[in-house]
Amino acid sequence: MSELGMTPKPDGVIAKTSRRVAVALTMSVGVGLLMMYGWSSSPSALFLRTSILGLSATAAFAVFEAWPRSLPRWLERWALQVVAVGVFMPMTTLLIYALSTPPGAAPFWEVPARLDGWTHLTFAGLLLAPWTALATIVRQKEAFARDQKLAFALERSELEREALDARLHLLQAQVAPHFLFNTLANVQALVDAGSPHASAVLRSLTAYLRAVVPLLHEPAATIERELQLVRPYLELMQMRMPDRLQYAMNVDPSALKVRCPPTTLLTLVENAVRHGIDLSEEGGRIDIDIDRRAERCVIRVTDTGVGLHQSAHGLGTGLTTLRERLQLIFGDTAQLRVTSGAPRGVAVEVDMPAQT
C-alpha cells in the first residue's frame, strides 16, 4: 500500500516533466543568446547545441532521481543528482562535437574556432546546470515541506472536528429528552401534591442543567466540575427511584483539580444508572471512588446492578465515545477498563494522567 501511495499521479508526472523541459529550454536559449557574441558559425547550430545540453541535463537529473532504487548510506540522492548533472555536461558537449565532425575532417580540437565553441559550451554547462539542479532540489524540498504542513493541519482539524462531534453527541445524550421529561414529570407531581420536596428537586435540576450546558464550550473539565454535575444527577435519580438507588462517593481531595474530558465522570455514573440499576427490579448501589496516586488519577464507578450479561446491547455509545475522547487527548497513557463486579454488577475504571 505504501508503494502505491508513493507513486505520483500520472498528471503530476506530466506537469512536472513539462515544467522542467520548459526551464531547461529557456535557459538554453538564454545561454545561446549570450554566446551569440563571438560565435562564428550559424546561430541555429548554437541554439541546437545549447538545447541538447539543457535537455540532457534535465534527463540526467530525472534518471538519478529514481535510479538506482537504493543508495548507500553515505550517498545522498540530491548529491548524486547534482554530480551526475555536472558530469553529463562536458560529456554531452564532447559527444556533440565528436558527432558533428564530418568524417575525414580534422578533430574539433585542432580547429581553433570549434575548440573555442566547445570550451565555451562546456564552461557554461558546468557553471549553470549543477546550480539549476540544486535550485530545483531546494524548491522540491520546500514544496514537500509545505505539503506536509498542510497535511498535518488537515489532520489536526480532522481530530478537532472529531472531538467536537463527540462533545456534541455527548451533550445531546446528557440533556436527553427522556431524562428531562421524566424529571419534569416528577417535579410536576411534587408541585401538584404541594410537597415540600418540590423546591429541592427543582434546585437539583437547575444545578444539573447549569453544570451541563457550559460543557459545550469547554474542551476540558476538572474532577471538581464533574462532581458538580454528578451530585445533582444522582440526587435527581434517587428522588425518582428512592427504593432502588443508593450511592456513595469517596473522593481524594488532591484529585479535585485534575483535568479530564468533560462529562467523564457523568458518563460513567450515567452508564451505571441506566444499564445497571435502572434495568434491575430490586435496584442496587453505586460507588464512586476517585484516587490520585502520584502522576495518575483513577476514577472507579462500581454498581451492583444487572451486570454485563443482561445489559447485552446499549452499553455501547456512552462508554465508547468516552474511550475515544480519552484516546484523542491522552493517547495510550489513558485506559478505560470494564469488568464484571462481584457478585454482580459492573466496574468501570478510568486510569489517566493526573494533569492539573
Add this chain to the structure above:
Amino acid sequence: MNLHATALIADDEPLLRDALRRQLGTVWPELEIVAEARNGREAVRLFDERHPDICFLDVHMPGLSGVDAASHIGRRAHLVFVTAYDHYAVQAFAQGALDYLLKPVEQARLAETVSRLKERLQSSRPAINTEQLLQQLSEQLAKLQGGGKSEALRWIRAQAGKTVRLIAIDDVDYLRSDAKYTIVAWRDGGKPAEAVVRTPLKELLEQLDAEQFAQVHRSVVVNLRAISHVKRHDNETAEIHVKGRDDVLPVSRNYLHLFRQM
C-alpha cells in the same frame, strides 16, 4: 349512569404513580385504583389477582417492560401506555391507534383519554389491543430501539478467571479460532494480551466492521490497523506481521487478493 370501573397503575417511579392516581382522582373520581405495580412483572401478577378493567402501563420499567406486560394482559383489559419521551414508542402507539399518555401528564389530555375509555366500557366494546396488535408493537419496538443488531460490534465480552471483561474492539489486534473457542489478541493499555471467548469466529466476524477487520485465513481475522507488514511467499501464500508482537499470521490463497497492491 354511574359507571364503576377498576384500574391498575404500573410505573417504576413512585412519585409518578402517585401523580397519576391523584390526577385520575380529579378527572374520574369514580374510578377505583385497585393495584399499583413497581415493574412489569408485578403488573402482570397484580393483574391476574385483581382483574382491573383498565391498565395504565409505563413503557420503560425494569425487568418486564410495559409493552411486555401488555402482551400478557392482552384483550382482558383496556390499556393506556405512559411514556416520558420515546419517539419510537409514540410512533408505534399512534400507528396501532392505541391509547397513550405523555409524561408529565396533561390534565386535558388525560380527560380525553378518560372519556374514550368510558365510552368503550359503556358500550362494552372489546378492548382494541388485540394480541396481534400487541405482538406487532412489541416486535416493532424491539426492532426500532434495539437497532443494535446491524450496528458494528464495539466491545467483546471475554472471560478471565471469574470476572468478565469488556474489550474495546479498537484494541483488538486479531482473532484466531481455536477448536471451540476464539482467541482474542488485544492490547491492554498498549501491552499485548490474550483472552478467550466462546463466540465462534464466524459469528464475531459478522458483527465486525468490514472496513477495519478482514478475514485472511479460515481461522484468522485481523485488525487492518494492527498490521505492521505483509510478506509474500512464492507459493501463493503470505504471512502477516503484527505491530508490536512477534506473532506471524497466515494468509491463505483465497484471501491473498486483499494484499495484491501492497
